[in-house]
Amino acid sequence: MENNSKWIRFGRLLPQKRRRGLTTASFLLPLLLWAAISYIPGIWHPEVRIADPGDSIYFAQGDIVEKGTFKLENENLRAEGARFMTGRRVNPVYFPAPHQVARALYAAFAAPPRRDGDPWFYESVLHSVRVVFWGFFLSSVLGVPLGILCGVFDFFAKLIEPFVEFFRYFPAPVFGALAVAILGINDAPKVAIIFIGTFFQQVLVMANTTRQVDFNLVEAAQTLGARPMTLLFKVVIPASLPKLYLDMRILLGWAWTYLIVAEVVGTTTGISWFINQQAKYRAFDNVYAAILVLGFIGLGTDMILAAVGRSLFAWERGERGFFSTLTKSRKPNTPES
Amino acid sequence: MDIHSKLNLPNYRQQSAEVTAALDQLKKQPVALEIANLTKEFPSDAGPRRVLNDVSFKVYQREFLSIIGPSGCGKSTLIRLLACLEESTDGLILLNKYPVRETGADRGMVFQKYTLFPWLTVKKNVMFGLEVSGRGKFDAEIEARQWLDIVGLEEYADLYPAQLSGGMQQRVAIARALANKPQVLLMDEPFGALDAQTRAKMQAYLLQIWEKIDITIIFITHDLDEAVYLSDRILVLKANPGEVQELVEVPVPRSRTPEQFLSPEFLATKFHLEELIHPGHIRSADDFKVVKMVGEKDK
Numbered sequence: 001m002e003n004n005s006k007w008i009r010f011g012r013l014l015p016q017k018r019r020r021g022l023t024t025a026s027f028l029l030p031l032l033l034w035a036a037i038s039y040i041p042g043i044w045h046p047e048v049r050i051a052d053p054g055d056s057i058y059f060a061q062g063d064i065v066e067k068g069t070f071k072l073e074n075e076n077l078r079a080e081g082a083r084f085m086t087g088r089r090v091n092p093v094y095f096p097a098p099h100q101v102a103r104a105l106y107a108a109f110a111a112p113p114r115r116d117g118d119p120w121f122y123e124s125v126l127h128s129v130r131v132v133f134w135g136f137f138l139s140s141v142l143g144v145p146l147g148i149l150c151g152v153f154d155f156f157a158k159l160i161e162p163f164v165e166f167f168r169y170f171p172a173p174v175f176g177a178l179a180v181a182i183l184g185i186n187d188a189p190k191v192a193i194i195f196i197g198t199f200f201q202q203v204l205v206m207a208n209t210t211r212q213v214d215f216n217l218v219e220a221a222q223t224l225g226a227r228p229m230t231l232l233f234k235v236v237i238p239a240s241l242p243k244l245y246l247d248m249r250i251l252l253g254w255a256w257t258y259l260i261v262a263e264v265v266g267t268t269t270g271i272s273w274f275i276n277q278q279a280k281y282r283a284f285d286n287v288y289a290a291i292l293v294l295g296f297i298g299l300g301t302d303m304i305l306a307a308v309g310r311s312l313f314a315w316e317r318g319e320r321g322f323f324s325t326l327t328k329s330r331k332p333n334t335p336e337s
Numbered sequence: 338m339d340i341h342s343k344l345n346l347p348n349y350r351q352q353s354a355e356v357t358a359a360l361d362q363l364k365k366q367p368v369a370l371e372i373a374n375l376t377k378e379f380p381s382d383a384g385p386r387r388v389l390n391d392v393s394f395k396v397y398q399r400e401f402l403s404i405i406g407p408s409g410c411g412k413s414t415l416i417r418l419l420a421c422l423e424e425s426t427d428g429l430i431l432l433n434k435y436p437v438r439e440t441g442a443d444r445g446m447v448f449q450k451y452t453l454f455p456w457l458t459v460k461k462n463v464m465f466g467l468e469v470s471g472r473g474k475f476d477a478e479i480e481a482r483q484w485l486d487i488v489g490l491e492e493y494a495d496l497y498p499a500q501l502s503g504g505m506q507q508r509v510a511i512a513r514a515l516a517n518k519p520q521v522l523l524m525d526e527p528f529g530a531l532d533a534q535t536r537a538k539m540q541a542y543l544l545q546i547w548e549k550i551d552i553t554i555i556f557i558t559h560d561l562d563e564a565v566y567l568s569d570r571i572l573v574l575k576a577n578p579g580e581v582q583e584l585v586e587v588p589v590p591r592s593r594t595p596e597q598f599l600s601p602e603f604l605a606t607k608f609h610l611e612e613l614i615h616p617g618h619i620r621s622a623d624d625f626k627v628v629k630m631v632g633e634k635d636k
Binding site for chain 1: 420440441442445456465466469470496498499500510513
């Protein structure tokens, strides 16, 4: 009998229930840790929020002071026979508690901007999404076909890849100043940074994936009379599509990581603007809320793309995808032998 | 007393009148494929390595020709040259008297590896070649269904290759190659990856199909039973470099049945092939049977 009670099993999948549980735990554990540090006083709470400044002339009610300073001041006050300060131990302002961030998250969407004329939070988010979209879209429009060509034809591989290989070692942000000089201060230089950050990797990744196509399939198609263009469009591309799709998901993640750099080029916009603005107000709960939104958008997009991919490429597992069930009603019956 | 007489086998050259007549009939057919002085060298660090040397033979229309030989005799290279998946260093390949230089639908191929397109359903796999040659979707589908019917897989038309067993996948691959109406069907150890039972079934299927339709087959195998069971003639290659050793005419009458595996002419042919490929391998009458078993385990 198989031993199903073990959690750690070399190279084996755990039962579905446990896998789901672990996935939940992977989010729950950091959240619990965060909550513990926020709500259980003894763990950290290195500062004191002053409730009553007593006779202290240095501090006022609501000030947050380092606990050493608080103690020292109180000793001084005691030595003078004056009234103590009282206060409650708190975490630093840059470490808000979960409920504060949750509230900020809601407030960020619900509350109007502090200054008239400033964009709403959701407008900033949409702005960021737009910049990433255009950068990634333009990069893909050029990079995907170029990469596939490099993967299939040695001519393009040798002509293009060496330079691309060289160029990708320039960190995209170094082109910030140039991009502004050439493209102005609006969104164009930001899109350009994301483009530069994505495009050169994309060409190489796409080329490599295309090269991994099972050559037996190409040869089989050749013996069925297929000529180069048919081989490219009817064999190489469909055969590598599942992996190309996976690459695109990973590359989209990279494009996101360039976003924050891109947004501070020229005039700061989008989520970066919001984050900088809130940091200036020392509203760190808002900063965390904005960072979380970035994470949610990234993870959400990827989960949707993964689900779409599973359906599009169901044939890899010998299944019919959602999209083919739309066009074909007949259910396949799996043969026994 | 030598082993051959101990085994009490006839001479493999002895043919019944029926077999002689059938082979004469075959040789009156037009030549489907003529291979003349075919030579192939691969570059290597120590200079070009000659894999095939001056190979010449003819294949007649509707012939079933097998190619066997020890490993390294270049039989796979040879069939790849015929399909033009490799370029020959020297020599000519004439298909119906015209030289071939490029891969083409006139020489269909079935590979040892499963090469169905996994993103296409069984039916669309069979339609692939038809559509490439410009046949309309409607016609192609009708023809594909007919071919699937011939290989007995009509009801699996809408499944994906990953849902089929290895034997079924190879049957679809055969249907896919035949749907193109090639003049020659090249088969490179098509049943090599299958288990013994499925292989036996597939051999029977292939013979049925071959009898049903007008097709010339060149079949590579390292299974001697398979070669004798299926072929009209067997081209034996020797290794280093690959050269024609002998073109053996199979004295087993058609139509073939598995019971013939133990007939004297079958065993005599197999014995002779074994001696050609592994000279001195059979040292006693028992060895002959042992050799067969070992040979089967090899796969």
